[in-house]
Amino acid sequence: MPTRIFGEPIKRAEDPRLLTGRGRYTDDIDLPGQLHVAFLRSPLAHARIRSIDVSAAREMPGVVTVWTYADIGPCQRRMPLLIPHPDLTHPYTRYALAKDEVNHVGEPVAMVIAESRYLAEDAVEAIVVEWEELPPVVDIERAVQPGAPLVHEELGTNVAAHYVGIVGDPEGAFSRAAHVFRERLIIERSAGMPIETRAIVAVWNDVEGVLEVWDTTQAPIVIRNALAALFGLAPTQVRVIAPDVGGGFGCKIMVYPEEVLVPYAALTLRRPIKWTEDRLEHFVGTNHERLQIHDAEIAVDAEGRILGIRDRFLHDAGAYTPYGIIVPIITACQLPGPYKVPNYHVEFRAVYSNTVPVSPYRGAGRPHAAFVMERLLDRVADELGLDRAEVRRRNFIQPHEFPYDVGLIFQDGAPTRYDSGNYPGMLDLLLQQMDYDRLVREELPRLRAEGRFVGVGIACYVEGTGIGPYEGATVRVEPTGQVYVATGMPQQGQAHKTVLAQIVAEELQVPVGSVQVFEGDTAHFQFGSGTYASRSAVVCGSAVALAARKVREQGLQLAAEELEVAVEDLVVEDGRVYVRGAPERGFTWAQLAQLANPLRYAYAGDLVVRPRPWTGPTLPPGKQPSLEATEYYSPPHATWASGAVGMLVEVDIETGQLHIRKLWVVHDCGKMINPMVVEGQVHGGIAQGIGGAFYEKLHYDDNGQLLNASFMDFLMPTAMEIPRMEIAHQETPSPLNPLGVKGVGEAGAIPMPAVVAAAVEDALRPFGVRITRMPLDPDQLWRMTHPESS
Amino acid sequence: MKPPRFRYYAPHSLEEALAVLAEMADEAKPLAGGQSLIPMLNMRLARPSLLIDLNGLHELSGIELDNGALVVRAMTRHRAVERSPLVAEHTPLLAEAIRWVGHLPIRTRGTVGGSVAHADPAAELPGVLMALDGTVQLTSRRGQRLVPAEDFFIDLLTTAAEPDELVTEVRFPSLPSRTGTAWLEVARRHGDYALVGVGAVVSLAEDFTTVTEARLSFIGVGGRPVRARLAEAALRGQPVAAETWRAAAATVRGEIDPAGDIHASAEYRRYVAGVLAERALALAAERAREGARQ
Amino acid sequence: MTAVGTERRVIRVVVNGVPYEREVEARLLLSDFLRHELGLTGTHVGCEHGVCGACTVLFDGEPVRSCLFLAVQADGHAIETVEGLAPSESELHPLQLAFWEKHGLQCGYCTPGMLMVLKAFLAEHPNPTEEEIREAISGNLCRCTGYQNIVEAALSAAQLMRQS
């Protein structure tokens, strides 16, 4: 029997190093002769630079040089627009160092390079800038009014993009609806906030003639390509490595100014250069996400079936649009969720503001979408006197209706087409897990009778995962029997080294420990885009599986030739390929690798290579001296994971404190490669989602100053705020890829604002409040329950 | 986020420390646990040219009883207070409040003197000191003085200590019998500075049905810890009853004047101060009764 | 009295049982000293204002923030970091074993701080409840795990340690 490795909760290969302090994160790298960078960042949200005087700073102890825009040679070009879109009619990207204008607090203005970070920070304080203040644009609703001050004068508008998507006949649907309900729904600004900030170490390796860069990026190949193009180097002359990375959550995919400036300094000064972002810089120098203001309406028939949805929303793009309009596009496409929305009108404007630019943060527009959809359905249920679960059941896409077309073009340019799922099954499983009927009929009334404000919420969601363009992988069996796997995708904690090894180990039936995965290093793999959009397992995992299968075929073929049997008579088991029923007739994978290579091995071989009679070239045409394959996988379109969550909350109405008493989750990411890792991803997403529902909000004032740029005031939940989670799984395999897998990375974060809103609203029914804004906080809950006091 | 340059001096005795402080008061800062000062240095919000490290001054740490009062010397760590049986027995309000100060590793390092000298308006220890009518001992080369908490805390991060003075100890007077205390607070996350916190002290008459004296000390509702004097006066002689506490809550709301910030509005703080007062008074009264029963 | 104090100092510290002597700047943070002077990069830095806990080390056996600590203040004291946790090259500490077993880490960035604070906590509370563990690690932020498996790992480590 083949050993099952795929699908097992195997302990992570990553952990022993990380647990003993032997991880290597970018800031851990110290090279001899290394210099350190600190940036002067704009203290103002919107201003023109009249003059910059760096002369005093240049004279400070330990300072090697101080650069402004004038000094940065090839980096003087505008930063790239990574993801254009036809509706992004007014894109705008920054300069690596501000040229003559700054557009948000935190924008890099000058760069000090010194012998230590301490000295570099001293010198930053000696730079003198004369500013001419311009009116800051912070409120995006005001920004779209005629005559509003402009973020970018030359664009003539604050609207970067105006998108309209229409499915069916929304106007008709609304005109014949039994009921129409409207809501204004807001999700505030937040950020991914990994515990490791960004960092870059760059060195020009003169021996090899290679620019070597360690970078906390989620997309090293993208960075490598950008640097090669910018500096006129061959791609092979630039090596970008994402070593251990302490969390990403989206904000580490970008080509940030520092990512070109630090390598440029290494090239120019011929010294190793390090920049490690500090936490204050991170708050204003690394991208944010989330703020959207939706005006949504739903049209239903008398039974609560959805006839149509209309949603118009404003999306805060921040000061620049380097990542295009991915976030609002995802919101627009995923808004219908697991429900049939035959008629749909969605429209958004992406609006510039003098704040940190917005790019995806775990969930990437999906929490917003789920919040809007689930709030509308809760409203329908409440208005029609239906159970909230029942309304969902009436509107689900049914299991036989896949593939299901939403009717819009998704973020990857492909149709928004759900591949598989079982939404009614998922909800049933959740309700069962919650013991929903008892909870709603007995438990809640009992607790309420004691005067407690308890409530239950449920929320369902889908997640388009595993999008293109493609990823690739090389799998090679070494003559030692080790299996080498290389991919272009880096990880920030998602256990790639373990799960990709599991895929290969399953195919070759070798111990998972003999598979070594190399990732995130352009010297190991040259093509691919990066880790984002919950795509690693799907896209990279599939490429790895295809390559491993090819290697398996190569091994079978070779063994068949050597043993003079048919491939069909061979089995792959226990790390060997052998004749069915005659285990002694066969080879280990190491032996096969040796056989494939007509060289003699000094040490490695446990096989005596037989001298062969001459029959022509040792390596005949079409043969390779290795068991090795490189394969690419490009998904036809996204594969759609889904989930449902339930929550029991209690509100202390006198203090507005929220207590999450219970949290249930059903999750479906198709086939699970490693359920332990899947659960870990779900846990983490949920915790971030709870953060976004009750704790985390970036507060800008009217001047564009970020008021809570510290961990004291930006409130990421601790172990005391995150409840225990009970997770159940449903597996509806994806028909799209060779493994049947779907992505899971962002899942947990998506439904949390929706479910917290639902549960709190239920708890506060006696007050007749509607929850329409996220995150909540004690003050808001108190206001809702004490309208007379506030 | 690296500190600016400074000189560092680690005196071996209080006398040495005071001598240097006397000389360089304008540019020197004492360094206690560093849990507030070093973040400010890292953010370059403080720029002393000299740090006088008090951590080597063993004479400044310790907890003891003196004439019935609990004396906690300035360099006593929060953790030591938390672990002290003497504190638990003599000043349970302090023992209860100290657990709300930050997190374990913060309390390992942070000091009682540092908390009091720093005078964050949402910090627990100043609130406790105010609730218990404690005093702060200030020492300089010029001499020593005892300042009542009421006079010591002036405003946000501002105290009566002169630049050449060190906080050397704080005193918590003993409480009359049939007295109970309670510390309650609301914070955004566990371990955060309080949005609102209250320390309540309730003394009961011999029959346990009447309040003879009550004190309410709030944090997070002003530039410094705030006593609700009107509510306290109104509580005197009132029956031990839910209505009494509720009435006190209303008085509290009328007399305090909190400010709002991004975490909570002034109105919220005002209201919740009343809620916590009501709850803390009830709890303290309950404890007064229980304590006497034991 | 203008020359009181110095901007540099020679310090002697014992880290994970190894004595070191170094001349350092007075303003050098202990976190930077451990990481960049001694090369002990297992101690991480996430905020440099005392909130995230990634930099937690044991100072004379008690957990402290190394980012709120001057290297000069460690003179004459003993520091323990994650590198000193495992009893030997080939063995892991029960906490490390439990974190591995229970998937108590993802990116691993918060992990050293978690391990160090838990080491001190479990020494004092060998049989903790889930709630006590949650409180003990509440000064350590993790952005990846949602804490559940960290709590599981701590409970499991406590059990392992009680058995041995």
Ligand SMILES: Cc1cc2nc3c(=O)[nH]c(=O)nc-3n(C[C@H](O)[C@H](O)[C@H](O)COP(=O)(O)OP(=O)(O)OC[C@H]3O[C@@H](n4cnc5c(N)ncnc54)[C@H](O)[C@@H]3O)c2cc1C
């Ligand atoms: C993450 C985090 C969370 C926290 N949460 C809380 C909380 O919830 N509640 C709370 O109360 N505190 C909290 N704190 C602060 C902590 O309690 C500090 O320890 C305390 O405020 C200051 O004490 P310290 O000994 O660290 O003083 P330092 O930081 O060393 O000094 C603070 C100030 O007091 C001066 N000073 C210190 N000692 C003396 C002295 N003896 N005489 C004169 N001046 C002196 C210093 O010069 C400095 O100006 C938190 C801190 C952190 C980092």
Ligand code: FES
């Ligand atoms: S780095 Fe020290 S607590 Fe965050």
Ligand code: FES
């Ligand atoms: S594992 Fe990534 S921060 Fe905890």
